[in-house]
Amino acid sequence: MSSANDIVQETRPLGFPWETADPFLFCVHHDDAYPPGNERMGPAASLAGRNIGQDFAGKDGWRMYHGEVVPGFPQHPHRGFETVTIVRRGLIDHADSLGAAARFGAGDVQWLTAGGGIVHSEMFPLLDRTNPNPAELFQIWLNLPAEDKLVPPHFAMLWSDTIPRCVFLDEAGRSTEVTVIAGSLDGKRAPSPPPKSWASRPDTDIAIWSIRMAPGATWTLPKAAHPQSVRTLYFFKGTSLRIGEHALAGHVAARVRSDVDARLQAGDTETEILLLQGRPIGQPVVQYGPFVMNTREQIQRAMMDYQRTRFGGWPWPSDDPVHGREEGRFARHADGQVERVGS
Known part of the structure; x- marks a missing residue:
């Protein structure tokens, strides 16, 4: 004691x-020693023996997570909280139901308010075809108070050189x-x-x-x-x-x-x-997968709203889009504003 x-x-x-305390909901530390990439920006290695679509085992020091070609998390919804994603090594390609997109890494942070509902994907492109592609990041879920759980979704980029x-x-x-x-x-x-x-x-x-x-x-x-x-x-x-x-x-x-x-x-x-x-x-915190609300009824409403509206739909040609191999770090916001930083 x-x-x-x-x-x-x-x-x-x-x-x-990792377990967290109010106002945080959880924190996950991803640390993967990815091999060189292939022509599709996935791992240039056999995927045999992996539970593709649900690969969290850490075989050979890396995971595909829910990705089938490129490691990462294809489109999935959120409502009622925020994600803070801190990329220490490697890159993340973001795409969402608002039409926004980003590629960030090298110490960059994305802060996403899911609010009333957003669908996004987070993929880990392996750009280097000759050398290993280590990836390390934290994703932290920060709760929203009841009065802000249904605010319009919004994301901010905190580029490394501004932190x-x-x-x-x-x-x-x-x-x-x-x-x-x-x-x-x-x-x-x-x-x-x-x-x-x-x-x-x-x-x-x-x-x-x-x-x-x-x-x-x-x-x-x-x-x-x-x-x-x-x-x-x-x-x-x-x-x-x-x-x-x-x-x-x-x-x-x-x-x-x-x-x-x-x-x-x-x-x-x-x-x-x-x-x-x-x-x-x-x-009160009531969570069902990617939805975090205050009551069970609000969770049921979130599920119904997602089934009905898909939180704006999915304007991308695949569930797991990645940006061009030569693309640098950038963010294109839903309003069309574009930010570009170094390589």
């Missing part, structure tokens, strides 16, 4: 997906780098989330930070701005991590107090942590 003074309140092993990175050195000169995807730290604020996000409200204290610590580094995580915020540290890379006086020997999710500073100390290898923090919404 933890005492009232312990910084670490609870630990749980990391599963698939703040704060570097701190300890007394021995060892570094800790914090990537601020949501919230603020050390006077730097993340790009704005979509307008109806729970994170867009000034009093919800949402923070999504990726923390990378050099071997042996120490860093003090400052207390949260809101006393009711719930804070979880997901220790997913490294041999060990110390939070205050609490030593973590395995990869776990650690619920920590948010009303006090917390001293972190990395073990003898590079250490990585994902921080999720926010003030809880505090409303």
